[in-house]
Amino acid sequence: MANTLPHDAVAKLFDAVPANALPQLPDYNICPTQDVAVVTQEEGRRYRPMRWGFVPVWYKKLNDGPLLINARSETVAEKPAFRKAVRERRCLVPVSGFYEWYREGDEKLPHYFHRADGEPLVMAGIWQEWGEDGLPTLAVLTTEANALMAPIHNRIPVVIERDDWGKWLGEEGHGAATLMQAPGEDVLTYHRVDKAVNSNRASGPALIEPLAA
Template identity: 75%
Template sequence: MCGRMANTLPHDMVARIFGAVPSNALPPVPNYNVCPTTDVAVVTAEGDRRLRPMRWGFIPHWYDKPNGGPLLINARAETVAEKPAFKKAVRERRCLVPVSGFYEWDRAGEAKVPHYFYRADGAPLVMAGIWQDWGPDRIPSFAVLTIQANALMAPIHDRIPVIVEEDDWRKWLGEEGHGAALIMRTPGEEVLTFHRVGQAVNSNRATGPELIEPVAA
């Protein structure tokens, strides 16, 4: 958790919202089925803010190749400052991951039932991330921080992404003050909403806006 995203946010709009300079070769949008190991446009603060493409799946510096160990798409907020793979990144390289929403699955009998989560107010969903460049080619990669689920998510999954509200963007990016740890909290139940979607999204090859359309239970 979270293990799949959807993004329909135009890059020029995201760059404008965050006051970020967009890099070249940003991943195409819309993408209704963003899978791990694919590139996602994330916001970093490296002097100026940048909108950069990064591989979803954090690559620790000791991996001898990008897939040289477990795929680290998420990092637990409760332990991120202690884990060797993440502790330096959470101090020095935090990023914002703006998307339209994400998918989560629960089980109904033997079937995995997908649901689509997104902000109840219709705004971009901005998740807390950590990142680093790996290897001689400096491949940028990131992980999404997760935390204990709120009452909305708990019937489906026990984890939920850390959501960064606009007032906290500067602090999470390290642009002002300290206390980024205070941002790593479970979002209120009113922040997100969700609906059930069709089984097509279970395939990582599926595409198209129908993936986020609601279906009857």
Template identity: 80%
Template structure:
């Protein structure tokens, strides 16, 4: 599962990295505690070009009459995404890339929720697979992050892990290069990510600041 993110990647650098046209307005950065329902800048493929634009984190199925008309859908299971009515169209037609610095995951230990910060071991942007759709009369764009069964790195912390898309596969995931996106929906190789324990301050969705992603010693 992916339920909280951090992003310190400069917008202009990300737009250049992906060769994407940036929106005029993008979410403020850095943000060390991105929570569901917040806007996140994502990469899409629309009308023959890549766009870098904000979307609400929390997928809104077309049948929702209001944003709170059902569960908050922040993740989609890769194993069933093509079968679920909420995602069937999106996984075929509107996939996105979610570039961030990293994400948080919690492990219960001794009755406490212990947070950990996951990021790429090579220091590059972490690019997760997403699906998105426009919703409502105003066409509000919203997305969910795809997850899959945890690899050996993640398994001691949680049983799910985000699907990570490598740079050579960005075009395929976005739909620029024909079919084959389904083959990308797997856990990253164990050496791709690394993690460390962080302060329990991040347990609060109001917490902010660079200290949230700094390593702490186990108490």
């Protein structure tokens, strides 16, 4: 993921109370196990950091099993790790964009996806607290790729539109399941970026710039 959205502006956009400590921005290379700022509904909207990588309650250690950065929307309500969270703890993940990779032989070619209209990209997430200290952890929901994404990858994040933010957060009764679908073909756009982003140590705005011909 990449995020250049100012925290104060995002908290105002969602009418959410910001946490005292939030991830440092801008960050052009947010990797799994790092913190991402998300919007939750906890007797009012909160804007708070969470570890990207959902940890099931039965894990004794953070690395007791697979790193669950994503959850498949088609099966999320059935999987023991996720089924309670998708009913009770849904969140919104506002970012500038995200990376997806196309495999060409042994190479992983990165592409940067963002909203075509320039607005914040808000992905669907689920969360839960883990361990004695209540570490908040997050997974992003994905679904089958639309025609835009299909040439690059077979999955795409579930994108929540502004009018549906409240429904996804559970503020408007039932119906969140109907939102777990691919975004419309004109919602996102993308371009190739440099393979520098393949390293979790890479940083800087050049990571999201179109790859020079």
